[in-house]
Amino acid sequence: MEPILQVKNLSVEIKYDDKNLKILKNISYELFPSKTLAIVGESGCGKTISALSVLRLLPDSAKIASGKIIYKGIDLLKLSHEEIRKIRGGKISMVFQEPMTSLNPVMTIGRQISEAITEHTDADNREALEKSAVLLEKAAVGRAKNRLNDYPHNFSGGMRQRVMIAMAISCNPDIIIADEPTTALDVTIQAQILALMSKLQKENRMSLILITHNLGIVAQTADDVAVFYAGMIMEKSTARELFREPKHPYTRALLESLPEIGSRKKTLPAIKGLPPGFDQDLPGCPFAPRCPSAFDKCFKQEPPEFETGNGRISKCWLYEKAIRQQGN
Ligand SMILES: Nc1ncnc2c1ncn2[C@@H]1O[C@H](COP(=O)(O)OP(=O)(O)OP(=O)(O)O)[C@@H](O)[C@H]1O
Ligand SMILES: [Mg+2]
Known part of the structure; x- marks a missing residue:
């Protein structure tokens, strides 16, 4: 494929x-x-x-x-x-983490979805508004037609995310x-x-x-x-x-x-340590300082992406080490 x-x-x-x-x-x-x-x-x-x-x-x-x-x-x-x-x-459309940052607070929901539709299709305003209601329904917003004139603040967080999804699918991306x-x-x-x-x-x-x-x-x-x-x-x-x-x-x-x-463990084993800062130019694998399996080479040389079979990729020297050990 x-x-x-x-x-x-x-x-x-x-x-x-x-x-x-x-x-x-x-x-x-x-x-x-x-x-x-x-x-x-x-x-x-x-x-x-x-x-x-x-x-x-x-x-x-x-x-x-x-x-x-x-x-x-x-x-x-x-x-x-x-x-x-x-x-x-x-x-290609995008749905963001916090819908309030991508919805316009002073524009009705109906208008915001319609604008996305008219920008990318031949639909006129009336058709776009009708389609907006259909999309909101698809996104499981109840009484969709009545909500077209509402503003983002009239919706709960989950509902706003549904509006974002309706907008994201509006042009069949x-x-x-x-x-x-x-x-x-x-x-x-x-x-x-x-x-x-x-x-x-x-x-x-x-x-x-x-x-x-x-x-x-x-x-x-x-x-x-x-x-x-x-x-x-x-x-x-x-x-x-x-x-x-x-x-x-x-x-x-x-x-x-x-x-x-069903785990009874009260605390989760968070990964110890922090990722390196982006201003540090470490020579080896960036995970090496936190890695329980790291060995010498890991601190000196960045590993390539090893193909490990079935189309899988692992960017880790352990794969090479395992192959070498099998060969011996
Ligand atoms: N405008 C910016 N100016 C400077 N650094 C930035 C800017 N945007 C992102 N970064 C830095 O780029 C790095 C990657 O950021 P990014 O937002 O892609 O992380 P993320 O994986 O999405 O994290 P999170 O899970 O917290 O959303 C971070 O270290 C961040 O501080
Ligand atoms: Mg992020």
Whole structure:
């Protein structure tokens, strides 16, 4: 199967305090049609920056140093501003963590969804408003028609997230990028929002990039997973294989910090230590100082991405070590 989106060797730098911080270092991943790719990793590892790169919505201080982002054979990084604007919302749309930051507080919900529709389709205002009501209904907003004239503050947090989802699907995009779409919500509402996204994804045959801290969510919804750490991808795998047998010590540490159902453990074993700062240029693997399996080489040389079978990737010297030991 051909990927619908391919991020190839993407590096992003942000200028901060007169320094050029290397925020993303040579990351590559693929998203397949109608599939969900989960991007996981601790706070600050570059998940949001990688998503914003796809839509070319990076802050002014950031620049794409190298790489390609191929959507259906087109490099999004080569498009003009006008062309990328058509892709945004029309072909690839984004749902953010906190809907209040992306909804306009002084514009009715009906108008906001309609504008997204009229911008990307031939629909006139009346048709767009009718379609907005249908979309809100699809996103399980009750009495949708009556709510078109409400403002964002008239909605609860979960409802606002539903509005964002309605807006994101308004032009039948191929891809939705959802950046922590549920972290601001309580657990029951989180589950409802995720179930809604999965349902709409299947109905509309969309691909989904789901950015999350929550490995429980990944286990339930993802087909593939990319594990980020310090601006790199440490492991790539199908979700099933990742949970069955994580290859990278960082992935293992993340999984160990996940509570098991019925677990009596009161405290979770958080991963000891902190990720390195982006201004530190360490020679080896960025996880080595925290890694229980690290050996000499890990502190001296950055590991390449090893292909470990079944299309899996692990950026870890342990793989090479294991192969060498098998050979002896
Ligand atoms: N505008 C900016 N100026 C300077 N540094 C930035 C800026 N935006 C992001 N960064 C830095 O880039 C790094 C990656 O940020 P990013 O927001 O992608 O992390 P994340 O993985 O999404 O984290 P979280 O899980 O907390 O959302 C962080 O160290 C952050 O401090
Ligand atoms: Mg983020």
